Amino acid sequence: MASDDQTIDLGGPAQPLLKVTNLTKHFPLGKDLLGRSSGVVRAVDGVSFDVFKGETLSVVGESGCGKSTTARLLMNLLERDKGEIIFDGAQVDSTDLRLKDFRRQAQMVFQDSYASLNPRLTIEDSIAFAPQVHGVEKRQAIERARSLLQKVGLEPRRFAERYPHELSGGQRQRVNIARALALQPRLIVLDEAVSALDKSVEAQVLNLLLDLKEEFDLTYVFISHDLNVVRFISDRVMVMYLGQVVEIGESEALFESPRHPYTQALLSSIPSLDPDDRTNKPPLSGDPPNPINPPSGCRFHTRCKMAQPACASQVPSLVEHSDGQSVACLMYEPDSAYEHSQAIEEVTS
């Protein structure tokens, strides 16, 4: 098959599958009566990270923090304003790696399982569609679609010729996953892919994702607001706030000892499930500020308990600690104007 021999690991296991540098996307707001632009939404503002081969990197944050925009930028579904995306050593959308070849290797699953399937195609036709675009013969593509349906737990004889509206939400999401696998990709971006499912169905789909990852050597970028799910599935976690990365690190380390005050607040917002240990004070007050005019300095300083005057003026940079966790907070920056007193002991204890 033409598409099979393209799946080769170019740079070896040490080279990140995806290297993102200074990714930026500003959405212009409408123009006013005089035709003047009324500003921009800084949806993603200078985001850099790596995705290593075979890992699951989760992206978490409140709504409006830019996690979905980041996903769409990764897939080149949105055009970035600035920044670079390198896929296994090759710049995406250049002569090294044409967009069409990149899209074969990187696929996406969306939250709304119904809206992302063509209602007029049977599910086997939906799954077989993309391989045909990439030059696979129809009969062969259908055959593969059926074997993928089997893989995602849908008996092809019962399901292959059904239409999306005849399936339940969980079954449809399985179809979307099968479709993403049809091109034998190396990277799958899952944008809130299990969020719309009921808990019992969600667990089935999460198990399926883990099985498929092992079987096909996949790398996942997993976007979710459900922190319990994120903890279960990820190897590393990236926390975003108002279009920027505030913390990134190994999943267990980050959940056990979050460094950034925002990560700490986010994690302690999870209901405890212990009736004798109810939350007494909300860890954060107010809603996230508007990304149109983000606060100066550290964007979190307006809601941060640890904030000092320096935080309003100095922009923190992402500093890597010895254990591999990176944090963007003046408290942890060696030469910042942040005055330490007992602040750091309080946070780390």
Next chain:
Amino acid sequence: MSVLSNAVEQLVSIEDLCVTFKTGKKPVRAVDGVNLGLRSGEVIALIGESGSGKSVTLRSVLKLHPPRRTEMSGRIVVDGEDVMTMSPARLADFRGSKVSMIFQEPLLALDPVYTVGDQIIEAIRRHETVDKATAKARALELFELVRIPSPERRLGAYPHEMSGGMRQRAMISLALASRPQLLLADEPTTALDATVQIQILLLLRELQRDLGLSVIFVTHDIGAAVEVADRIAVMYAGKIVEEGPVRALIREPAHPYTRALLSSVAHGGFVKGSRLQTISGSPPDLSNLPKGCSFADRCPDAIPACRAQVPEEVWVADNHRARCIRIEVAS
């Protein structure tokens, strides 16, 4: 055994509630024999997956279902009055003054063409004979009560000008405008971010305590239920399969479905790298319910007798009941 037999003073008592929608080809039995009692000042959470009948039960208390396409039977008594037999005029007074409701999506529940303040003033004046200035002063008090920053200015805001958390606060204040005894909350925090959700949950808990409200809280998130509720009722396929005090239900779940829910990923009940325990299959078709226990097809402990007839309620302990025939065997 009836729920009422061991109850003292019930504010709400629902007996054998059945709700059937006659829309499609086959009638859909969304609620199938729900018994529920709620004391004054108590908070009960109804939890379950989509289609389990939790929202339909909640809406029945205000009789919000389209009458022509809905068949309701059973009894719903709120503060001594039977909701099922109320005249339309009495029902209109009853909604808001005795019982009011908050919804998942405040942007859809609030009127987009009036300011939030006007909507609250309207609600106050619908139920009390006060002049506009008094009503406005009370609206301001309500905004302060739900802790909306710069309340005076926000009264003049339209719903779209507020953030999600703020809108939910505004809707809570609207629901409280006519001093209800019972607040019905239909997934009030589902559409919110985690950091805002916990703020709203704590606000609800505080208002409940300060105003002595009774609350029926519908959610699919057990964590949210544990944060606010005194008791939890778990619904599955239109029935309450287990109901009891929060502690007992979380620590000693009696029904296999509750146990499965609690071991799911949402509660950290997992080992990294291993597979999650799952409930196989999906909930049954409500237009074609099985003859016996509706959970039997997905239940790891099912025996042939489970499929023979619908299990009766069994009292596991004081105030803690479940619908499963295998419980007696176990104990």
